[in-house]
Amino acid sequence: MKDTHLQTKPQYSPFHQYWLFNPEVTFLNHGAFGACPSPVxxxxxxxxxxxxxxxxxxxxxxxxxxxxxxxxxxxxxxxxxxxxxxxxxxxxxxxxxxxxxxxxxxxxxxxxxxxxxxxxxxxxxxxxxxxxxxxxxxxxxxxxxxxxxxxxxxxxxxxxxxxxxxxxxxxxxxxxxxxxxxxxxxxxxxxxxxxxxxxxxxxxxxxxxxxxxxxxxxxxxxxxxxxxxxxxxxxxxxxxxxxxxxxxxxxxxxxxxxxxxxxxxxxxxxxxxxxxxxxxxxxxxxxMGSLLPGGWSELIKTNHNLAVNSRKLLSEKIGITLPCPDDMIGSMAVLPLGKRWKNYSDLNQKLWQEYQIEVPIMPWEDENQSLMRISAQIYNNISQYEYLAEVLLELLINL
The missing domain is CATH 3.40.640.10 (Type I PLP-dependent aspartate aminotransferase-like (Major domain))
Known part of the structure; x- marks a missing residue:
């Protein structure tokens, strides 16, 4: 991970123990391929x-x-x-x-x-x-x-x-x-x-x-x-x-x-x-249904709430208007980055190579705009999205 002045140390939730992730990676991309827990x-x-x-x-x-x-x-x-x-x-x-x-x-x-x-x-x-x-x-x-x-x-x-x-x-x-x-x-x-x-x-x-x-x-x-x-x-x-x-x-x-x-x-x-x-x-x-007392219904609600709260945090930190109402998302949330990061592949590379953050940045429509998609699974923690926000702010300053 890059040595920076960033104060937030991202943490996984206690449920992280059931997955095989490298703890040095901030993994916010469950939506891409999923992740299978060890008992399964x-x-x-x-x-x-x-x-x-x-x-x-x-x-x-x-x-x-x-x-x-x-x-x-x-x-x-x-x-x-x-x-x-x-x-x-x-x-x-x-x-x-x-x-x-x-x-x-x-x-x-x-x-x-x-x-x-x-x-x-x-x-x-x-x-x-x-x-x-x-x-x-x-x-x-x-x-x-x-x-x-x-x-x-x-x-x-x-x-x-x-x-x-x-x-x-x-x-x-x-x-x-x-x-x-x-x-x-x-x-x-x-x-x-x-x-x-x-x-x-x-x-x-x-x-x-x-x-x-x-x-x-x-x-x-x-x-x-x-x-x-x-x-x-x-x-x-x-x-x-x-x-x-x-x-x-x-x-x-x-x-x-x-x-x-x-x-x-x-x-x-x-x-x-x-x-x-x-x-x-x-x-x-x-x-997965055994992880929370309320079973699957509580798990779905918990992941949704984390996605909602995380996109709100990111939108406020980096100045992005939310693109849809909360009830139109599940446990993935997408934020338009506008034209500030036209080179989405460059941003993806920086986030991974310099900060070991796994989050997809994708082109949208005419490819002059970029979208960032965050995922929220039970192993994630709000501090990981706070860290992402701090990194994005730092990269913005250097644009």
Whole structure:
């Protein structure tokens, strides 16, 4: 860490003991890839041992039962119908799976927003280039004053040719919670299918996928749920399951079995896997829910409050107007840095190399503006954001 006159010494919370972080690093970027606590990693190791001790027995006699149990516990946690839920390695795979399974034509419009995650927007571009479908972009302002602005901007772009809407639940670059339940209800009434990129939602928000009622919903478990890397899910309404095929076609495509749905037979086996990340999801749900007396509801509230208080602290210290109301963020918060730091990569480099602060600085829109995104997980402490504020002030002086 750089030797400076800064007075604040950043501290992790007492819960830091359960993670493997380098204590010299101020890690404020849980939203990027998540972070898996040691007890959950230990559970994953036990599953790997079980697999390797008798591989044939594991895959042939134990695997489906273990997978079904993990699926049911995850379905209970996210408010899904377990018969509509399959595991995928990450939400990007979930988005690819749906978009590359569906059929589009030159007459179709695929609607999304300017806040859509780049990887998923790339999938949309890929599919459109092959099918001739037209991509329509709803421009959601940022800063934004209310959820109603999001609804109005999106619905204004809906037409009689809109075939599918791809929308974030929580945006990656801007950290906004989109009012997807209201949006989906309006679109469903118009006969338009919805694909929700819920990469950040599980573990950040209390989910009820049956109430949200998206046609397709995919979410990561390795981020805010803190499961091991390679754990995510895809939920597909039952009447649409015959349309959706895994990216890898395997034995399930012509299986004679009638005791399981074709949906499960195809997605549950796409070649020999390491399913330990999927099987460890119940342990992540259990462990993270045990950290505070109020369980998951208290954890979600605690992380949200830390994000709200931290962005308020940073906005006041470095003179930034808050870009949205508190109720539009979860446990990530984004602050526009304006044009003071046009070179966002240079600022990222300085924060990491000179101060060992891990926080993303990203371009926005025309790349003449930068956004800073902070994450708040139970292992973080307000002093870390105070330290970040002091460092930013010091860097401002030297601009």
């Amino acid at each position: 990693l230990e559970a994953q190791y036990r599953f790997r041992q079980q697999l390797e001790q008798q591989t044939f027995h594991f895959f042939v006699r134990e695997y489906e039962t273990l997978l079904d149990d993990a699926r049911q516990q995850l379905a209970d946690f996210v408010g899904a119908n377990s018969e509509e839920l399959v595991f995928v390695p990450n939400a990007t795979t979930g988005i690819n799976t749906v978009l590359r399974s569906l059929t589009f034509s030159e007459q179709d419009e695929l609607l999304t927003t300017n806040h859509e995650y780049n990887a998923c927007r790339n999938v949309l571009d890929f599919v459109a280039s092959r099918t001739g479908a037209k991509i329509i972009i709803a421009h959601i302002p940022f800063p934004v004053n209310s959820s109603q602005q999001i609804i109005e901007a999106l619905m204004e772009k809906v037409s009689s040719r809109t075939k599918l809407v791809l929308i974030d639940h929580i945006t990656s670059q801007t950290g906004l919670i989109f009012p997807i339940q209201e949006i989906i209800k309006k679109l469903t009434n118009l006969g338009i299918d919805t694909l929700v990129d819920g990469a950040h939602a599980p573990g950040m928000l209390a989910l009820n996928l049956q109430e949200i009622a998206a046609t397709y919903y995919t979410g990561n478990c390795h981020k805010w749920l803190s499961a091991p890397k390679g754990a995510a899910f895809l939920s597909v309404q039952r009447d649409k399951q015959s349309l959706i095929r895994p990216l890898t076609i395997s034995h399930g495509a012509n299986s004679p079995r009638s005791d399981r749905s074709r949906f499960f037979l195809e997605f549950d086996w796409t070649g020999t896997p390491d399913p330990s990340a999927y099987l460890s999801i119940p342990e992540a749900i259990k462990f």
